[in-house]
Amino acid sequence: MFLLCFTSVALAADEKPKPANEKPNPEEPRVNPLEIKTPDPLLPKLPKKGTLTAEQQATLRTSLDELNAQAATLLQAGDVPGAFDIWYRELRLRRALGPVEEVQALGRVGEIAWQRNQKFDSQVIAARLQAIQTEAQQKKSLTPELLLALGQAYQQVRLLEAAIKVYQQILADQRARGDTAAQEETVKTLAQLNLDWFDYPQAAAAYEELMAQAQARGDRVNELVYLQKLIYIYDKAKQPQNALKTKQLLAQTYLNQQDYTKLAALKIAIAADYEALNQPDEASQNYQEAYSLALSLKQYAAASEALTRLGALYRTHNQPQSALQIYQVLLTVEQQSYNYYGLMYAYDQMGQIYLEQKQYPQALAVFQQGLELAKSLQYQENYFTTQIQRVNQQSSQ
Secondary structure, three states: OOOOOOOHHHOOOOOOOOOOOOOOOOOOOOOOOOOOOOOOOOOOOOOOOOOOOHHHHHHHHHHHHHHHHHHHHHHHOOOHHHHHHHHHHHHHHHHHHOHHHHHHHHHHHHHHHHHOOOHHHHHHHHHHHHHHHHHHHHOOOOOHHHHHHHHHHHHHOOOHHHHHHHHHHHHHHHHHHOOHHHHHHHHHHHHHHHHHOOOHHHHHHHHHHHHHHHHHOOOHHHHHHHHHHHHHHHHHOOOHHHHHHHHHHHHHHHHHOOOOOOHHHHHHHHHHHHHHOOOHHHHHHHHHHHHHHHHHOOOHHHHHHHHHHHHHHHHHOOOHHHHHHHHHHHHHHHHHOOOHHHHHHHHHHHHHHHHHOOOHHHHHHHHHHHHHHHHHHOOOHHHHHHHHHHHHHHHOO
């Protein structure tokens, strides 16, 4: 039996931090600081059993927490090498407390290394995490507690692929045990990890599962959260069919809750999906609904966007008269909201349509109105002057 004796002053006595301005020699091979074998005064020889007693573990933990605090203080003072020297000492000693505590400490320090773009330190810590996992797998000692610690640490050091594999294993274990409550939290974690990894199909599958569970238990709050996540995923993945279906579900949810404030913007997004699916009639209907709703709520920006997109839709499908009608209405909306740049846009679009139809007097009139606004704003004056010159040149031919 032995006792571990420490004092706060002596915690880092055997390793002097390097000066803050001292840079490592790039040609000098770097020793893995987690594999230094120098005996540490904080950890005398283990007893015959090979493990520390509960009292010794508690004493060691206290000392290692003090090392962590010292390193944090040095980091705050700008001494990054000195801070990591102490952290590496702490991490080496954490091994005596078992793999779970070591992994938790590795994750904590690894996150700091990643945040500060310490490439070497991040690689060293990531390699140690992987070595712990490999060893535990070989010894068949990969407990649920260690798996969870590894998953969290991999997230902290941004090894997302490794984290996903660990959480998949955790989920499989939870499903085998029938632990429903734990499963949901793990699926949430996997959903976000896959999203961060840009694996949209896997992220969507996870959020679809979560949404189905929320619907089954009548959890409207989380159902809304998962719907919004799915919309983001399907939009990013450029899957308008799935995006449309999910947005329609969200729209119905807003209607059921009588929450109309977000409905106009959502209707615009639904219309855009219909456009992507080459269904212009449905797109037109949703743009019109979005405009009417936005106007009733005095959401002039949304009303303007709906009309702008609707006008462009009509122009794309060669319906100039319908587009002109829309731009006339757009003028009114922009006047109500004092959006002079929006007025300039509407005048320009009308002028282009009149010019295409060789209605030169009408084209000249709207371009001149656009020029007056441009002069007052000192913006795009040359553009409107050029359009007027085009009208005059074409009308004189």
